[in-house]
Amino acid sequence: TVDLTSLINDADSDISNEIQNLSEVLTEGNTADAQIKNVTDPTDAQDAATKAYVDALEAQIAALDARITTLEPATVGDFRNGGVVFWVDPTDNTHGLVCAIEDQSSVIPWNNGSYIVTGATGTAVGTGAANTDAIIAAQGPTETDYAAGLARAYTGGGFNDWFLPSQDELNEMYLNKAAIEATATANSGAVFYNDYYWSSSEVNNPYAWYQSFADGNKLGFFKYISYYVRAVRAF
Known part of the structure; x- marks a missing residue:
């Protein structure tokens, strides 16, 4: 029980109009009728x-919200799952690929x-991740010194499963270049250069596939040549 007289600090000592000290009230036990409780750290x-x-x-609600977002139908140009959608799986329209902004x-x-x-x-859509794994396994841990390793090291959107796109995945990016650029620039990203971009698809010992984002041409060329990289991930 709170002793009200002990909390009176006004001049007339009248308990009907006392001025209470909040710090004293908070120390008067741990019962609902005697203390203002700290609901963030309850005793x-x-x-x-x-x-x-x-x-x-x-x-649980937050987890369900995340699942609902994942299952929402996707459209090329959407900004979601860490990047911009450039390919949608036609079997369900809720999964696909995004590229970095x-x-x-x-x-x-x-x-x-x-x-x-x-x-x-691998050259088909869906093979870029496995290609990237194979390249990193073969070429060693200095990952940011080469295209596939740099793509894997990217952590955009808080994700760590980015990879270098396969030849066909890179081509899908080129075909949807305008939609990607519109969304990317609207979200503090950047347009593609009208230049060459590496794919993760190997041709043979000295060559790998790249693609021009100026005219769409796809060619195999020496792996030591430096081209641009834009990482992708699946959702």
Whole structure:
């Protein structure tokens, strides 16, 4: 029970019009009728249990919101999942590929200083991630010194599963260049250069595929040549 007389600090000692000191009120026990509680760090067991339940419920709601966003139908040019949608899986229209809103370097070579066969031969949409894994496994840990490693090191949107696009994935980016650029620049990104971009698709020991973003031409050329890189990821 709160002793009201102990909280009176006005001149007339009348408990009907006392001026209370908040710091004193807060020290008068831990009961609902005697203390203003700290709801963010409750000491009462029931309050603590209630807060834990509410916190868990809010976490579940946040997780459901994230899943709903993931399952929303995607359209080329959407800004979501860390980048700009440039390809949508036609089987369900909720999954696809996004590219980064800007390039990851000025120019950089495909290889890591020596010619080796990496086995990154996939060219189709959906093979870029496996290509990137193969290139990094073959070329070593100095990842930011070559195209595939630099793409994997990118963490745009808080994601760490970016990769260097395959030949066909890169071509989809070129075909949707205008839509990508419109969304990228609206979200503090940048346009593509009218220059060459590396794919993750290997041709043979000395060559890998690249594509011109000026005219769309696709060619195989020496891996030591430095071209631009724009990372992609699946959602």
